[in-house]
Amino acid sequence: MLYPNLQISVNKEYDLRPTGMFGRRWKDYMMSKYPQRLSELIALGQINELIAKVDEEAEAKKETLIQQLLEAQPMPETEDMLERAGHMEMITRQAEEIILHEVVYQLR
Template sequence: MPVGRFGNLWKNFMLENHPHRLSELVAQGKINEIILKVDEETESRKERLIQELLTAQPMPDTEDTMERAAHMGMITDTAEEIVISEVVLQIR
């Protein structure tokens, strides 16, 4: 099963910090289910956060594509930092 970016981050977090729990999940056959769930939850939360952040910090009123892209990049980076701490770096 292909592992998404956030699922892979979670798996590495668990491997480094909670290897016994990760082994339990593998033995129970639940690891792929949880990785998929982490990916789905993270992507969903990230999209909601991006919309919330854009509401709080709207796109600049300019025709400068680079400025708009930089703003969107900052919003996306902020959303990813939040979802990593809220969703990815959690024991399951």
């Protein structure tokens, strides 16, 4: 049986990329708040490209933001690994929350 070679995006490279956490959250946000815009992006073949751009932008900002938060709230001077891991987890969660509001939950 011959199957058609379907392509979602204009650029095939974006169809093969896995979707990251921030890209999935952006798509869910768009689906719940702006379903017409999401349908338009799908019809134009731009959805996977935008998802990839949101992922890249969010991940780059996350690394920078984690460094800034660590400067503001330095790692505790203890040998307790659980406390250090907990502090790092708190910093990471703070950075992700900021990124969700500044990058992900935006109309594009």
